[in-house]
Amino acid sequence: MEPVKAIEMKGICKAFGSVMANEDVDLTVYNGEVHALLGENGAGKSTLVNILSGIYRQDRGTVSVYGKEVNFTSPKDSIEMGIGMIHQHFKLVDVMTARQNIALGKGKGLFMKNKQLTREIRAISDQYWLDVDPDKKVYNMSVGEKQTLEIIKVLYRGAKILVLDEPTAVLTPQEIRRLFKIIRSMRDNGCAVVIITHKLGEVMEISDRITVLRKGRSVGTVKTSEVQVPTLIEMMVGKKVDLAIKKEKTEKEKETLLEVDNLYVTSSDQKSSLSGISFSLHAGEILGVAGVAGSGQKELCETIAGLTRAEKGRIFFEGENIIGKTPRDIIRLGIRMGFIPEDRLGMGLVGAMDIVHNLILKDYQNQPGIFLKRAACEAKAKSIVEKLDIQTPGVHYPIKKLSGGNIQKVLLGREIDSDPKVLITAYPARGLDIGASYKIYDLLNEQKKKGVGILFVGEDLDVLMDLCDRIMVLCMGRITGIVDPDEVTKEQIGLLMTGGKEGLAHDQI
């Protein structure tokens, strides 16, 4: 028997201004399958599923659900057709309880029927092995709990087609495994599941079929069982890419560059206050920092850079305590920081200025006199553009008009150019496509070879394990372990990220 077509999207086109986000995209998803939507950043995956969920309206093309052509004008229409969308950024109301979030926009009658609602939630939870406390406020929930809540929410609305937009980006390995279990149980219950991700390992593990998008167009649909990872990458990127991160062992004498001793930093957000942080960073090594987002990574970077005041503790740089020094003094010592925040532009660069001026920002203090020497900076800018292969019409082009990857290269390029001794870099590859990410990793490795000590705050555990010599795991502002990536598994790091040493010990037994 031919399986039922849950979704059929044909010839979808969607433009934002002059940018074509989707161009002639086709997607067919059957009942009882997990269908992965694969593509680099900006390939148009989110746009496509947002059309499916009624958030965007396509300019051209047709959408059919269960063989019936539909025309969604709002998310409500999509929900009524049984489509449940789990957005990348959760659409939950923080100050409400789980139950209230589930009830939103649903149900008839004037008054809330809390008891009946709780019963219905329990029924759904039991069927799919989901677990959530109906009375817990969303702002008290972990990311994993929020995601579970989102899933229950769409199931409560009777979703038979589940669409997950980058569901694993913020989860620990344990949570990912749980999510996959849920997805499989949904598939076995006859639902259709569409999952967006750019992590190839997950695609191979969870999906039955894969549709690859590139630059807004569909490249093709393949069966997971019949395809190899290199083929998928070629489909995604359009050319062959070597995806091995080379970890070069530096044989130099391990001189300690930076030593952090019993550091305490108070932050407005309790969870990310640092308490009792002690570690050392050697020359010629990359020390990775892993942890769930908001575990104190930002505070750590800012304290070393002199932007945040430490409450207690000392930081030695080549034997000198740098606590209490101004950011400028610290920069002069040779400690450089490149922090890529979630909005990518928020810290370190001024979007409306061109590359030359952004270089001068950190350079002007070393120039004598009151006038800026732009010629020298211009030459420097040109060499950075050339060396890092930054795609820009020119060094005088405002950087906010560059693509995210190129902006990040400018930021990193500026810091590297100053020949730092310590380089702090947080999420340097955030939101970059595969090619650009590897370019960044290569740059870091190059610095490492030159004897720079690098503190690398990352979010992708696979990358951390491949790139770093040691990984320090933060959880709620404490160090739960400093491990050698060659000796631990991803799951063990995941346990450290959420809990503590008990987890590690338990797993090793």
Next chain:
Amino acid sequence: MEGFLAATVIASMPLLLATIGEIITEKAGLLNLGVEGLMLMGAIMGFVVGFETGNPWLGILGAILAGAAGSLIFAFLTVTLRANQVVTGLTLTIFGTGFASFMGKSYVGLVVPQEIKDFFAKVHFPLLGDIPFIGPVFFRQDVFAYFGYVLVAVTAIYFYRTRQGLNLKAVGESAASADASGINVTLYKYVHTCVGGALCGLGGAYMSLVMMSVWVENVVAGRGWIAVALVIFASWNPIKAFIGAFLFGGLSILGFRLQSMGIHISQYWVDMLPYAATIVIIILSSRKNKKENQPPEDLGNAYFREER
């Protein structure tokens, strides 16, 4: 003392109506700073219609429609055209003030008809009015005051017990989440802004028709701004709004009482009290940081579904 508190209830009514109106508006995520203007529009339309027809019900209707119409303009500009809410609200205040002076020019000094005065005369509420202390203070009042009590209760039940109240909260907290949950965000914003505006208009009409009973220029005298501050004081809770309005109503008539008791403080100091207290309260309440007492998270933001 009973007399003072009973007078306080009267003085607090316009504040209460406007504060509840603004709370309802802000719960939908719209910061309408045009309260003062809406109150003036309600005050003049209530007065004009009441004066010309001699019918209290028509007067009230006029005030409600004036407030609703004013906030409809606000909703159209900020929800549909996504204009800046602060600027639009301030403009509405300026517009409402001008509208009231213009319309009221030929009515200055005129007194409301006797039928209306009778309608708003004090009513001794059976049973409740006989309770010692509580009775004379709260239950020997005019119909407007009783409406105010009911309004507080109804609003509280609506916010905390009903499905629509929950949806409303979601719209104000996170319009994108509400939209993704299948709630008609635009409709909620329009309806609640208009209801809120109507209540502000009603608060204004109370000033002109009942408290003053005569048309004077700028009858609202800054109460709209106090109402905006009271919303923060009440942390968007209608019951706390009642307490806040009562407190401020008391402060605003304190001067007359002190004088009649023979205590002589400069009138200017006394007049300053409610406004100074407003500043103090804003400072104090901005120090509270419990999540539930925070403003709706999406307050002041325009919602555009396809924004990336």
